[in-house]
Amino acid sequence: MNQNQTKKTFKEKWNDYFARRRYYIALEEQAKQDKIQAKREKEMQKQLEKDQKAQARRDKVTWYKKVKWAIQDFFHKINNSKPVVKVKDALSFVPRKLTRNLTHRKKKALWGVVFVIPLIIGFGYFFLIPFITTVFYSFSHIQTIGLNPVTGDNMGVITENIGFDNYQFVWNQHSTFRQRLLTSFGNTLLEVPLVLIFSLIIAVVLNTQFPGRSFVRAVFFMPVIFNSQAVEVAMKTGAELTAATAETTSTMFQGGFDFSFFLLEAGVPGGVVTFLGNVTSSIYDVITYSGVQILIFLSAIQSVPKHLYEAAKMEGATQYEIFWKITFPMVSPLMLTAGVYTVVDSFLRSDLLSILDYYSVNNFVALTGGLGMVTAHGIHAAMSWLFCLSSIILISLVLIVISRVVFYYDE
Incomplete structure (x- = not known):
């Protein structure tokens, strides 16, 4: 009897212990919930006070608003005055007559065509005609007639079809064009994934909350401003100092540590060492020319619906899985x-542009092998087309590769 009573007492104590434990856990959870609720109410109160202050500032009539209202009222009176109304009626008389029997949909389509016509004219005159002209020039011997002795205007050019002589000179006989074209193609092919990966990582970091975020964003976009053409022209006076500083710095680092030599001595294959050497040497260019891409990815990240992140966090997803x-x-x-912007930007910074500028003048070049003479204008056109075709090929490769990983949310 005493033994049964002892067993029962032990069981009751065990149950009481777990009951108290559950009670204390419930109290802790309730305290946490109360603290979270108090924090939310405090934040809501702060936000409400902030909104009230902002609304009070908007409702306050300042001198700026008075001037703005006066200007708006002035232009409203002018717009509704009788002379202006008569001028508008006279200008719109012919369009109203022409579109009197048209439906609203057709009127909208007609006005769309009217607004597109200047763009079509500009595209045809400034792009399409020169684009087609360079095709003929790349297969032609071009000679200028000269200047008009009276007016001093250019009298035109004489073209003669010479087949692929311009392309043969550019590809086979020019000393550096083919090498620079292939080098630019390879560097761009290497630079595109590096810039995209670096830009996406930096955009994710800049999207988080931390002190000085606006300053860091400005720092990453600053190279885009400093690499503009206007700043480049303005800073040409310091080009020699910059070159001397860069040479001194590179010599100092090369003397301190040779990364490629270290990898070769460690038994790493030569192809891998070359790839890693090119990557490390282009780190500065990757950081310098990633400003626009960072802004593109940052705007894309900020446009992601917030409820997707909230649902993922409620399901217990980690930051790695959320990314x-x-x-x-x-x-x-x-x-x-x-990707397309990176390819175009990389080719616009290529050394090939200096070669194209060299052949923008009118002179003659002798072809070896008895093929006659070719002109600088024809060479310039052939180089431009090879440059254009290499850009198109690289852009197509980038689009094909990236399109395989693209996901469209609406679909």
Whole structure:
């Protein structure tokens, strides 16, 4: 009997212990919930006070608003005055007569065509005609007639079809064009993934909350401003000092540590060492020319619906899973835009442009092998087309590769 009573007492104590434990856990959870609720109410109160202050500032009549209202009232009176109304009626008389029997949809389509006509004219005159002209010039011997002795105007050019002589000179006989074209193609092919990966990582970091975020964003976009043509012309006076500083710095680092030699001595294959050497040597260029891509990815990340992140956090997803399952698929469509921009920007910084500028003058070049003479204008056109074709090929490769990982949320 005493033994049964002892067993029962032990069981009751055990149950009482777990009951108290559950009670204390419930109290802790309730305290946490109360603290979270108090914090939310405090934040809501702060936000409400902030909104009230902002609304009070908007409702306050300042001198700026008075001047703005006076200007608006002045232009409103002028716009509704009788002379202006008569002028508008006279100008709109003919369009009203022409579109009197048209439906609203057709009127909208007609006005759309009217607004597109200047763009079509500009595209045809400034792009399409020169584009087609360079095709003929690349297969022609071009000679200028000269200047008009009276007016001093250019009297035109004489063209003669010479087949592929211009292309043969550019590809086979020019000393540096083919090498520089292939080098630019390879550097761009290497630079595109590096710039895209670096830009996406920096955009994710800049999207987080930390002190000085606006300053860091400005720092990453500053190279885009400093690499503009206006700043480059303004800073040409310091080009020699910059070159001397860069040479001294590179010599100092090379003397301190040779990364490629270290990898070769460690038994790393030569191809891998070359790739890693090119990557490390282009780090500065990657950082310098990633400003626009960072802004593209940052705007894409900020446009991702917030409820996707909230649902993922409620399901217990980690930051790693959120990035690969939500952030990366949602920003992938803009990788096409960033990739094409990177290719175009890389080719615009290529050394080939200096060669093209060299052949922009009118002179003659003798072809070896008895093929006659070719002109600088024909060589310039052939180089431009080879440059254009290489850009198109690289852009097509980028679009094909990136389109395989693109995810469209609406679909």
